[in-house]
Amino acid sequence: MHKRTYEEVLADMSQDEQVRQLRNIAVDIREDIVRLGRDCAGGVHLGGCLSLAEILSVLYFAILRVDPRNPGWPERDRLVLSKGHGNLALCAALARRGFFPLEELRGFNTLGSPYSMHADMHRVPGVEASAGSLGHGLPISVGLALASRINAAPWRVYCILSDGEMMEGSSWEAMMSAAHYGLHNLTAVIDRNRFSLDGPTEQIMSLEPLRTKSRAFGWRTLEVDGHDVQGLLEAFAPAPEGNRCPTMIIAHTVKGSGVSFLEGRTESHFGQLTPQQAEQALAELGRARAHIAGEGAAP
């Protein structure tokens, strides 16, 4: 019997069902982050992974044209995770999307595992560009978008940035060149969780007014609640006809989102969860899942 593809399943869903599905996938990703945050070797970037859950869920399960059975499909959309320290969240999303079995993530960070702290295109199918050093992903995305345009290719480029890496000059160099070359086939998302390693971004180095800056650099700029699936779907919808600008989505998120004791805390930047912490986190995520189901059951 024909096993239906994800796209076929999606096509049969009502919009409400799709939104609930994407919210549930975000919970799945958070659970993966928590379990691997407990089991991995040496710790991971818990806070900045958890804040990505809805962004990755929406991109991989509703927006990106990718084929997990053929990761090198030439016409696929490209996603560059410029905040490469979000690799655990990315790998969870890729596994859930079918690029490789979820069980392969066991042993995260250990010798011999292809899965570790930062994104690595040589070792993980579906990762388009290695990243980890901040401020590299947007220039790479500019190059990818230029390549797509030279070939008059249909594929788009998506780049997920941390807010902290908007302190890097190279990010703003790429903001200039993307607008200069009118790369309307490029969409960037800033995971605006308002923390970098040392503390709140506005204390470390002020980024605001970020929307004004992005617009001044010539980008079509949208702001959205980065944990609101419906809002993200609308933000990622195609730009109005005739748009010649790259698109910037400032996604307001909560660092450590979904796990109460990690939310909005500098300390959640990096670490390893104790079994007790993981248990508490999974219980909270279980309640979140039940809440989504309860909403679905309501008339």
Added chain:
Amino acid sequence: MNETRSPYVGLSSRDAFGKALVEVGTADARVVALTADLGSSVRVAEFARHFPERTFNFGVAEQDMMGAAAGLALGGKMPFVTTYAVFASLRAAEQARTDVAYGNLPVRICASHSGLSIGPGGPTHHSTEDVAIYRTMPNMTVIVPADGVEAAAATRAIADLPGPAYLRLSRAKESTVYTMEDHFAIGVANTVRAGHDLTVIACGSCVGRSLQAAESLSQEGIEVQVVDMATVKPIDRQAIEEAAKATGAILTAEEHTVIGGLGSAVAEVLAEAGLGIRFKRLGLQDCFATTAPYEELLALYGLDARGIAQSVHELLAKSQTS
């Protein structure tokens, strides 16, 4: 073809690169050229005239350019990145190392105004660490052509590489070493003059001046072998060992700090081969160069033909007394 005099004779390495880039771009539509507001200076202008849709100026923003080159390569293109060597090796070093070299992407970093060739431009524009920096990057091929003919041959050769390459070009016109293009192969040293008393292993502009030094030394009865080590990485170990065994003394000459460049690469080979011969590295002796016209700087740091000949004398005297 092998008999033909190259049309690149008499051109500086950067001029030859610019012309050869048009050839390479004509042969392969994947070739794109990137520059950071130095397109005319690094001679990308001719490519831009032929292929405006494949030329991208990133403005004064080398990091963005290098990262975008990696992105273009990921998108199936063959980027030639151009800027001055000092910026290619320092300002954009991390993008070159992490995006290009770790990515093992077919990006060709073509860097002009290397060494002291910008003369009065001074240490802000001299590039005397670039070979050392690029040599340490895994996957990276490093080529320092001796003249325009070799630069053209190298430009064609790197186009065929599956991984990244650094091509070091000069602002100044090098003295002619080659009239034909058939000699060049990546990773193979080329003996441009035979001799039995000492070997000068040189790269870039120092090859031509080493030949001039060898001619003047010949008048004194000293016969110096000159080896053009255009590929600094991967280095031709066999050529170095043979030169050591045949002549028992090696002088390296490069327009670069003696730390980490050609001289270091040759020393590494000699030491690991257990060849304890007389040896000297000619180059900048762990200092920033001062400002002056190029030829005067070369003379000041002993990198002109007279200085090279003097170093040969010193090394040979050491050989006789030890």
